[in-house]
Amino acid sequence: MTTILFFSTLIVGGLSHGRLLFPKTRYAVINGVGAYENSPVSGADGTDFACRNEPPTNGVYPAENTFYAGQEMTVKWGLSALHVGDCSLYISYDWDLTGENKRTMEFFKIAQWESCKDLSDQDLTITLPEYVPEGRVVFRWEWIALHVYPTLEFYTQCADARIINPSNPYYYMPEDIPAYPIVGLYPLDSSNGEFRNPWGGSSAPYFVTGTPCACISSQLNGCPIMEDPTKLGYISAYQIGPCEGYGPPMTPRPSTERLLTDPPTVSVSQPVNTPSPTNPPTVTVTQPGNTPSPTNPPTTTVTQPNDGSCPDLCATCTNWGGIGCTDWCSKWGYCGNDDAYIIEGTDCRGCGNSPVPAPVEDPTSPPAPTPAPIANPTNPSCASGNNLDQRSGYLVKRMKTECECQEKCAEDSNNAIYAYLADKEHCFCISA
16 A cells, blocks of 8 residues: 555645646636646647637726736745646737637747756746836736656636836837747747756756847846857847837837828839938928828839839848738837838838839828827917928827827826828827
């Protein structure tokens, strides 16, 4: 009997167990914080590897799972079997996917830890990156245990949460962050040495396996552990950067001097490879009674032949699909199609297999914006002589109504005028 009990102990001891304790998980919301969910998931190719539980049917997230971008937050896990392996934390905005659709959830990494057994049951402080957009999210904690090498044991938990970012200096939206599916990302085991051998002795190389953090230059939350793409264990994933104060952002917040109400037209009269204008076109905001329109209509020179060929800049411009850029390449070297990419960017719309844009004649007279900006009635003077061109201001995008625009600008007592363009949901706040 003693032998049987000892053998049973060995079997139980061979299975590692662990779970996320905070942020509060989906399982804890339903069953209580102390409920058991320490067993591994089915594998790196299973749906439960993304999220092992369904989102709440009422759409509610735990109140304590409210976090602020740019500020510290706590992460805590508990390992009931302290085995070797590494942990990481991801974010996804696909919080509402259910069933097998969870396989398509896309995540990006914000934190990495080595030797998670040494950090079990501790309140660990990380900084929620300031580039993370505001919105409803899912935090995903992952632990890959190596104690039965080359077999791997995968552990994950998901926690519904909300991120608040009241002053995002980088102006990112969820679609701007290069997320990717997590299911199928890792090998099923380490038979080919994809993970380090913890029992290989001093001659075995030490490395951590996984993707890098979303920010290419981040020094936060253990991200430098995975910053070198030449090291063993590095799994390639697209990143944004530089960010977090280590260089210019991917899409800097546009100003009134850099905004185009609509994408510029291509002039057929301009020669190929003509340099872009030194100064970008401006938007003029006027008081009621004047028709706001630029003195000269904005035009963009063709920087490459729109015949399906692709110069080096467009071919190497960073995007999230792994192919050459077929929109606009920003001056930072990133591919996109909104104002921050177009202004001072390169026209790559004729590259690869993208449709060749038809040339459009320059308009004979500048079009008036639709609808016209509306001035703030709180300023008693609507006559000329307000020196608007000498005032400072800033742009707020995605204001759904004029009232929201007015209220946003009124938050700062220095603002004298607001202007709202409903078609693009742009709100300008102009100081006194």
